Amino acid sequence: MSSYENYTQTSVVYDHTRVPVGLEIITAALSSGSTKPDRQILLDAGCGTGIYTFALVDQVHRVEAIDLNRSMLLVARSKMRSAAKHDRIGFTQGSISQLPFETQSVDGVMMNQVLHHLPDQAEDGWPLHHQVLKECARVLRPGGVLIINSCTHEQLEKGFWFYELIPNARTAVMRKIIPEKELDALMCGVGLTLNDRLVELDGVLQGESYFDAEAVLDYAWRKGDSIWTLASDQELQTALTQVTELAAKNQLQSFMQRYDADRPALGQTSFSVAIKN
């Protein structure tokens, strides 16, 4: 379960804005594995509504999609009704910290925007991250690929224009993101070797709707990014008032452009690619 977002509520509107960023990076990473992609079993760990599973299932032999939240899984399942896809996807409700799969049974694991939802303790050395990575390494065959899609601290600071409206929430989410060096050390400790770290500069997690500045006022749009749940009621109200006032003064577009200026060079999310030893 996410430590803060209510994914049962979010499941209803998540797909209104979210798009799978970095598909080419994931495809290339899977190609670097020791098994040919079309013979691979790919685990989508924390699959949510299945936007990545749906986009990638035709490239691999089979996808195992797992998520803790039943409502997110139901959306994923209903999306994959077509027989061709359905036969090649398994849906499991369960936790990525205790994967219900055999040791060395998959060729690839992707975890897209999931790790920061673990209720973890940075000061204790990120024990839940360690447990999840250990499980990923366990189920991967030697030569298999782990792909972790996660924002860096710098991307959180400069890659999302609307985070400027909710600085306390941004600070809160940054505390939930494991620094890259610590992630690398944990991966190394469970038998994974970091191969690459890549960014898709063009991709934004909420697709074209990211540039619809007034959509901040829309609850469904805000549900496309769990950071809003970390804003206190007061911070949220202040942000909504600020957006309304900027729009009334015709200054909302320039506000967005100013705080979006660094994103094209930084991207919003990074992909760490590791190989099982």
Ligand SMILES: C[S@@+](CC[C@H](N)C(=O)[O-])C[C@H]1O[C@@H](n2cnc3c(N)ncnc32)[C@H](O)[C@@H]1O
């Ligand atoms: C931001 S969503 C990402 C969903 C999907 N991977 C995507 O990129 O669209 C985070 C997902 O992680 C799931 N999740 C959080 N903690 C989990 C855990 N311990 N085990 C399995 N799923 C988990 C949530 O239920 C939610 O569906």
